Amino acid sequence: MELxxxxxxxxxxxxxxxxxxxxxxxxxxxxxxxxxxGFTIVQRRKLHLSPEHCSNFYVEQYGKMFFPNLTAYMSxxxxxxxxxxRHKAISYWKELLGPSNSLVAKETHPDSLRAIYGxxxxxxxxxxxxxFAAAEREMRFMFPAVIVEPIPVGQAxxxxxxxxxxxxxxxxxxxxxxxxPADPFIWLADWLLKNNPxxxxxxxxxxxxxxx
Numbered sequence: 155m156e157l158x159x160x161x162x163x164x165x166x167x168x169x170x171x172x173x174x175x176x177x178x179x180x181x182x183x184x185x186x187x188x189x190x191x192g193f194t195i196v197q198r199r200k201l202h203l204s205p206e207h208c209s210n211f212y213v214e215q216y217g218k219m220f221f222p223n224l225t226a227y228m229s230x231x232x233x234x235x236x237x238x239x240r241h242k243a244i245s246y247w248k249e250l251l252g253p254s255n256s257l258v259a260k261e262t263h264p265d266s267l268r269a270i271y272g273x274x275x276x277x278x279x280x281x282x283x284x285x286f287a288a289a290e291r292e293m294r295f296m297f298p299a300v301i302v303e304p305i306p307v308g309q310a311x312x313x314x315x316x317x318x319x320x321x322x323x324x325x326x327x328x329x330x331x332x333x334x335p336a337d338p339f340i341w342l343a344d345w346l347l348k349n350n351p352x353x354x355x356x357x358x359x360x361x362x363x364x365x366x
Contacts, residue, residue, distance in 0.1 A: 167243040168196060170292040172281035175231035177271050184280070187267070188238060191250060196237040197297050205229045211295055223276055235296040244289055247282045254278055298350055322351055 171188070173181055178200075188195065203211070208225040215221050238247060252259040252266025256278045259269035271279035283289035326345045335341035 166239045167241065167286075168237050168239045168293065169243040169247050169283045169289045170281070170296060171236045171238050171247060172296075173234040173236075174228065174277070174279055174281065175233050176227075176273070176277055177279050178232055178234055180271060181234050184267070184271070185236075187250075188236075191240075191246070193238040193240045193243065193247070196239050198234065198236045199296070200232050200234050201296075202232045203229050211292070220276060227276055237293055237297060244283055244285065248284075251280055251282050322346065322349060325349070 173184055177184075185195065205225045208228040209216070209221075212221070212224055212228070215224060240246065250267055252263035252268045254268070255275040256268045256272025257274055259266050259272060259278075263269055267280055268278045273279070283292050323346070326342055326349065329345060330338055330342050333341065
């Protein structure tokens with residue numbers, strides 16, 4: 155009896171990159187650098203976030219002196235979010251970006267992207283995820299439908315469902331019982347789409363997503 159051995163799974167690391175509002179006009183130029191650096195642009199979207207959603211995205215910075223200026227800067231105009239993939243994508247993208255303070259980058263890493271495109275400590279042109287956990291959270295924030303590999307299994311899958319799925323699902327089921335719609339499956343599907351907690355909301359005057 156021959157045993158069927160499944161083919162090995164190939165995991166390619168992904169990270170989130172953001173072209174910030176003040177340099178969106180340099181998008182084509184920056185994308186060319188990204189592609190020449192060995193990255194694949196897996197997904198891309200152009201959107202204008204509200205200050206509230208910028209606050210949610212940068213929740214780890216909440217309470218710091220620069221936080222209000224950061225959310226104002228990031229909501230000042232459209233930005234471009236991209237999922238980049240390649241071997242060691244997170245560390246390599248951070249290396250291309252250089253120091254977070256553009257003034258420091260100009261002194262110590264003059265060939266880095268933040269030295270070239272950034273202005274100062276706040277307006278540093280581009281964003282990159284710090285580590286795998288941050289990349290996973292940020293990619294899901296900007297691209298709610300994205301599948302982040304490796305897909306969790308076992309206890310990790312249960313933990314993920316308990317934290318990210320079950321609370322919203324229970325609210326939807328409770329509302330379903332109250333409403334008693336004629337087609338409960340379609341109603342619940344529509345409710346979950348509208349109430350996805352990871353879906354960024356656009357401002358009252360949204361910028362249409364541009365072509366790839």
